[in-house]
Amino acid sequence: MSGLVVKRVYEPAADGDGQRVLVDRLWPRGVKKEDARLDLWLKDIAPSDDLRHWFGHDPERWTEFQKRYRAEMKDKDEAVAELRGLMAKGKVTLLFAAHDEQHNNAVALAAYLGEA
DSSP, X not given: OOOEEEEETTSOOOGGGOEEEXXXXXXXXXXXXXXXXXXXXXXXXXXXXXXXHHHTTOGGGHHHHHHHHHHHHTTOHHHHHHXXXXXXXXXXXXXXXXXXXXXXXXXXHHHHHHHO
8 A cells, every 4th residue: 555644743653654754853742752653753854944943834834835845855865765765665654743734844745745
C-alpha cells in the first residue's frame, strides 16, 4: 500500500501508518520518543527557523509560506531524496506537531512532494 498522508504526532500510531516521519525541526512538547513510534526524524526538511517564526501558523500567510518553503526545498536535496526513497517503498506518514491541521509544514511538504 503506497501513499503519503499527514497526521499530528499527538494522534496514536496506527498499524497502517507505514513509515512514520517527523518533519518538524523541534521535538513536539509532551511526546515521549517511544510513544511517537518514529521511523525517522527528518529535521533537515523542516522550514528554516526564520521562515517558521515569520509564518507563525497565520493562515493569512499560508500562500506566501508555501512559496517560501518551496524555495527552501532547493537546498534540501538529500532530505527530499530520502523521503522519496521511503515513498517508493510504500506508505509514508508525515508527522507534525502544529495545532492547525490545514496550515503547517507537513501539509505544504506533502503538496510539494506530490507536485515536484
